[in-house]
Amino acid sequence: MSTNGKTTDWWKGGVIYQIYPRSFQDTTGDGVGDLAGVAQRMPYVASLGVDAVWISPFFTSPMKDYGYDVSNYREIDPLFGTMDDFDWLISSAHEQGLKVIIDLVLSHTSDKHPWFAESRANRDNPKADWYVWADPKPDGTVPNNWLSIFGGSAWQWDARREQYYLHNFLSSQPDLNFHNPAVQDALLEVVQFWLDKGVDGFRLDTINFYFHDKQLRDNPPLPPELRKSDTAPAVNPYNHQSHRFDKSQPENLAFLERMSSLLLPAGAAVVGEIGDSERGLELLEEYTGVSGRVQMSYVFDFLSGEDLKAERVAEVFRVMQEIAPNSWPCWAMSNHDVVRHISRWNLSDQAAKAYATLLLCLRGSVCLYQGEELGLPEAELSFEDLRDPYGIEFWPEFKGRDGCRTPMVWDMGVNGGFSTAKPWLPVPHTHLQRTVVAQEADAQSLLHHYRWAIGLRRKHSALRGxxxxxxxxxxxxxxxxxxxxxxxxxxxxxxxxxxxxxxxxxxxxxxxx
Missing domain, CATH: 2.60.40.1180 (Golgi alpha-mannosidase II)
Known part of the structure; x- marks a missing residue:
């Protein structure tokens, strides 16, 4: 199927390689990966046989949540380079036959975004209603019982307006008010801007968090036996609520349809991130099972701490067939938010090969995370090395996400060939035993097995679609x-x-x- 000469179903059954640019390749010697480094390494990514790359956020940001707090949607943060570097990345990927998906964080911005600066100034400015503001209760306390994924109340007091604003994540990440049509329009203009720059699709962060309940009703409690730690770690009280009103609202569907009307003519696709431990598969059906919304979305079934045994896989697909028969999932075993699956499931190389083959034989699309093909284990970091606010908040019961975000290891050079300077996160010694160069030289390596398994999927149409x-x-x-x-x-x-x-x-x- 094609539109304006562009294939529109390239994503179906495709394999997407996720790149965390901060940790992929540093070309400037500052210890932080950049877009030029991603462009430079594109031939390696293409050699894996994947269909597309997903680039985690690189927009201007104060980096309180490492790029997931955007202060300008249309600029490249100088830490990652320039717009020229991004143009090189796009051309490099396309020359290698790869599609480019970029990570858009639309549910919230940084508190340093000009939109928020204007919104918080007073209650009657043009953007006063662009964020979720609410008066305190008569006793001055927060408007309701909603909780932040990063711990504590989801409401932050602002003395300028003498109101609370909503933040589902850090207090420096205020939530946009999607009930305001002007907000939707502004965000769709951002989507169009990047389509015009040549991207082939988007990974939509926290896709089910866009809308909140207008009445700000309290979330009901969730019985202990129903609590899951898919969306938040077990030590987080966020799991004590049924998140009926702070996310996953029905109004979201109409917005996704508006966005889809921009994507289809461009032949672009969307990978949604559904963060909902209770209704994940139900939302997967609502979002991807109906034409004109989202092409694919990944849920957290294979990203949780639960061992991926045969019975577990069969049960997930049984329930999916019952609840989400028309959906199109995007499966992943590792990403930038969870413990790497090699450590999570304590896998040997032989076991890792079996799981890689299985993953690439499942119905749906597939996301692979950088270093997964090398069998990198979770990095063990000291508290002093942590950068992730999530891990710092819940240490040591939850060590955060830094352990899966350490730099890629290319060779036995300084810092694994990632950077000539001290990396933003340390390169573990155990990773230096699993470099790309070392595995290229070993015909039995996990890297070569991933290439074989991806090739198997490309060879057989039944495995793709x-x-x-x-x-x-x-x-x-x-x-x-x-x-x-x-x-x-x-x-x-x-x-x-x-x-x-x-x-x-x-x-x-x-x-x-």
Whole structure:
């Protein structure tokens, strides 16, 4: 399918490689990765056989949440380079046959954004209603019981307006008021700006957080037995509420449809991030199962701490077939927000190969996170090395996200070839044993296995876009069928270190016919 000469379904069954630019490649010697470094390394990414790259935020920001607090949506933060560097990144990717997806954080801005500076000045300026403001209760306390994912109340007092403003994350990340049409229009102009710059799609951060309940009703409590730690760590009281009113509101659907009307003519696609432990698959159906909203979205089923056993995979797909039969998920085992899956599930290289093959045989699209193909474990950092406000707040019970954000290791040079200067996060010694150069030289390495598994997916149309049926779990043995009008494949995966029948330990078999 194509529009104006552009293929519009390139995303379906595609493999997307996530790049955290701060930790990918430093070209300026300041210890921080940059866009020029991403452009420079694009041939390596293309060599993996992936379809697209997802670039985490690089916009102007005070970096209180490392780029997820945007102060200017249309500028490159000098830390990451210039707009010319971004143009080089786009051309470099396209020359390698790769699509470029950029991370847009629309639910909130930095408190340093000019929009917020104007909004907080008084109650009657043109942008007074661009953020979520509310009067205190008669006793001066917060408007309701909503909580921030980063801990404590989701409301912050502002003396200028003598009102509270909503922040679902840090207090320096005020939430935009999507009930105001002018806010929607301004954000859609941002979308159009980057489409005009040549991007092929967007990863939409916290896609279900855009709208809040206009009545500001309290969230009901969630019984302990129903609490999950998919969206927030177990030690966070955020998990004690059923988030019925502070996010995942029905008005969101109309906005997504407005955005889709911009994307379709450009052949662009969206990966949404649904952060909702209770209604994740239900929202996946609402957002991706209806044409004209979002093409794909990833949920947190395989990003949680729960071991990914055969029974777990089968159950996820059983429930998805029941609740979200028309949806299109984007599966991931690691990303920039969770403990790397090699450590989370304590995987050997042999086991990691089996899980990589399994991931690339599932129905849906796939996101891989930089360093995953090298089998990088979670970095063990001291409290003094932490940069992540999330980890600093909940240390030591929750160590934050820095352990999965340490620099990429390219070779045995200084700092793994990432930077000639002291990196913004330390390069673990254990990572230096798993560099790209070392694994390129080893035909049995995890890196070469990822290339093979991605190639397997590209080779078989049934793995990219076919159905997935007859899913069974018999102990550690998982089996299912992938089929389209060209071929039928039977996949059998032994997710254990024991021999099971004719399948050796951690062996995945793909049988045609």
């Amino acid at each position: 076919g159905t997935m049926t007859d899913i069974r779990a018999d102990g550690p043995l998982l089996s299912f069928t992938r089929a389209d009008d060209q071929q039928t494949l039977r996949i059998r995966a032994n997710l254990s270190e024991d021999q099971i029948g004719d399948l050796g330990p951690w062996q995945v078999q793909v049988i045609e016919g």
